[in-house]
Amino acid sequence: MDGRMAAPVPNLLNLPDYRIITVDETDDAYHIAAETLVAPRMCSHCDGTAIVSYGRREQWIRDLPMHGKRVGLYFQTRRFRCKACGKTFYEDLPSVDTQRFMTERLVAWIGPAAIRRPFAHVAQEVGVSERTVRDIFHDHVTALEAHRQVETPQWLGLDEIHLIRPRGVVTNVQECTLVDLLVNRNKETVTAYLMRLPHRQRVQLVTMDMWRPYQEAVQAALPQATVVIDKFHVLKMANAAVERVRKQLREALTTAQRRGLMHDRFVLLKREADLTDREALLLSTWVKNYPVLGEIHRLKESFFGLYDCASAAEARSYYQTWEQSLTPDHRAAFAELLTAWRHWETHIVAYFDHPVTNAYTESLNNLIRATDRLGRGYSFAALRAKMLWAEGVTKTRRRPLARQSPLREQLPPIGNAQFARPTIMGPDVSTVPVDVGVDMVALSRQLETGQL
Template sequence: MNPDLLNLSSDRVLQVEDADGDDQIKAETLSPPGRCVHCGSIDLVGFGRREQWIRDLPIHGKRVGIAVDTRRFRCKSCGRTFYEPLPAVDDKRLMTTRLKTWLEKKSLRPPFSQLAEETGVGALTIRKVFDDCAQDLKDSLSFETPEVLGIDAVHLIRRSRAVFTNIPSCFVIEMLPDRNKTTVARYLADLPDKGRIRCVAIDMWRPYQDAARETLPGVPIVVDKFHVLKMANAALDTLRKTVGVTLPPEKRRSLMRYRHVLPKRFSDLNEVQRKRLDEWSRDFPALTKAHQAKEGFFDIYEAPSRSDAEKRYREWDASLDPEIRTTFGPLLTAFQNWEGSILAYFDHRVTNACTESSNNLIRAVQRMGRGYSFDVLRARILLNRHGAHRMKPFRRPGFMEKNRREDDRALGYGLPSADIEPEEISLGVDISTLLDLIEKGAI
């Protein structure tokens, strides 16, 4: 038997047994406590023993359980009893600190059930270790509030989740467990330096708008243009399907085969695609009218100003053929309900395309790890310090420095103080780098 089998300086191995392929190790501490843990007195007497089962890292592929013969002491000075401390054991759980550290790192990748099978630790306990680790990671990160904030949703694990991005940098800065107004408003209310935000880009989800208006009063809200244009293409595709139902199989397959032609701008079509569109104009006049209407709606977003865009929309609305008006009904209703925020695009020219890209990457990460919980997925993407995480130096001035800066500013001075240690603040997760890491299997 190797007395140093555990490689723990505070314990000595007494016996090793094989129990159904697992190692059960009996051990004892080498040094008894010198003082009472309650009063500090050195006047101690033995007061019994107990056996504690501690989980440790696997050895040679075998799960390890350590039975520590723990001594109990009574202090003659204060009369209180205590068990001898176990330096190598985690304060909160019956496992070694090295196993806890190992589980913290591993819990971001394999499922909890797999780690439970490898170590013998219960999956619920591993979940609690992960929760503590994720909270520590979160506490160690401070995210910079962006000037242009993007809010969108991604459907993960049977639920829509709110995703926040720094639009100018195209960095993900937060993922929330749902997209309810209360959850979104709480996050926005807790943002530091909310005065930095000069614009918020959202999709047409009313709780986002309500939460932003309540927590960020006066900040312009812009409906992402891609969501609006997507509705125009969706209307055209719905009509294509309706028309296709009435056609013989051969023509229906042709319409299906060239469905990608309809969403494209006419200027982007090649000669073959334009010819196909001309053929449809003879066979499907309603579809041709709808395609022209779609093109006219897209032209609205080429307007140089808000007033010109509003004028173009009024003219487009008035020119819609009654035959296809119902086709664009959802788009007309959306524009009526969100007109102010839709037209705000022409004042600020911001889009949520960055958030749309992040959603695709988040789905890719989910596909790589079936069985992840949302919390694990969020920690893996957002909290873990991987290659896509961008940090920058940050100085957090203390109270005295803030006052001194105000006095210096009043006197016309602008010299920074050198007595505050620099920190780091997170800018978020770079989406393009995140994609590279996913393709390499590094996340």
């Protein structure tokens, strides 16, 4: 390479097995020629020691960026010939990845970087193709997956998210963490996942939406667990009735009225007790001008009171009274909710014996969509990995370890006396970190600050 000057710092690369020959600095890169310090002493084919130099070749290897510039290494790789077997071979290059033309430390850097940042950005920074980044990312995630051991929750949540198509979401309800993302919500997929859970018999409760394949998968894999329909999804159906009537009324309104009804629709969906004075005034105006909408809103509010009941029996009685108050028109508006109660009553009222909910998964869905927006065109596997292995989002809990058994060594008796060495005990309480999943608060913070 022409125009190179002697490197002023011998340890510029911090690769102790190499000697720098020349350094050429351009506007956006360092081009560094180097060679190994120690030549091989035996043949790589027969282990013979009678080897002679047989030429060189230049190998171009990418390395970690330095001072904001890309780095290309030009190794003068020596070739040798064995006098014993007659074969030739090249010396090994320490610290160079055997599968790629780059250093091991660059490979180790690209994997985690590709989790935090878009593939295209990482590829641009180090001067490789986006496909190369994807391949390294895949290998890195595969290694992480092999060692991932998330504690099986006692309260497990099942939900869904749309990433191109519906995907399964598994959560730890008690810890408010993301446990896993499944490629789909099919019964076979969910059942297989639940069957693979370590110590799956420890799952006591499963909260979910009204998706029959989820219920059947839990019944098959976790027969000991109580299924609780998440109240978030039940109440969502009640709000959907208000939305349905609002959209029907919209057809007969002027453009200005439609715009107002669309803008103010949140006051119809919000709990009346939570409305501000201004919102309450808006609601009263719409209820007064559109009595049908007001009646549906009143029934929605009344249904929400179901979850103020103290027991399953009281909730059943409350629902029967509420349903009997519906007119045929009301029943049409609340048809989805009525059908859900008929098919899922046992699991809906199970909430009153086990008041657990994974309503926070709606926030999780927003996080996943935000991640999707950051990297359009990513595969599901890539998006899943970015959610599960983002740096600093793993939530751990410490659990006590069992006390160690006493270690005694008896000494021979002396006369009538018998002596023993002091008992060696482990600590009364020891702790080890337990992975309980991805902390959604930490994940949200990373998204908001642009770290992910």
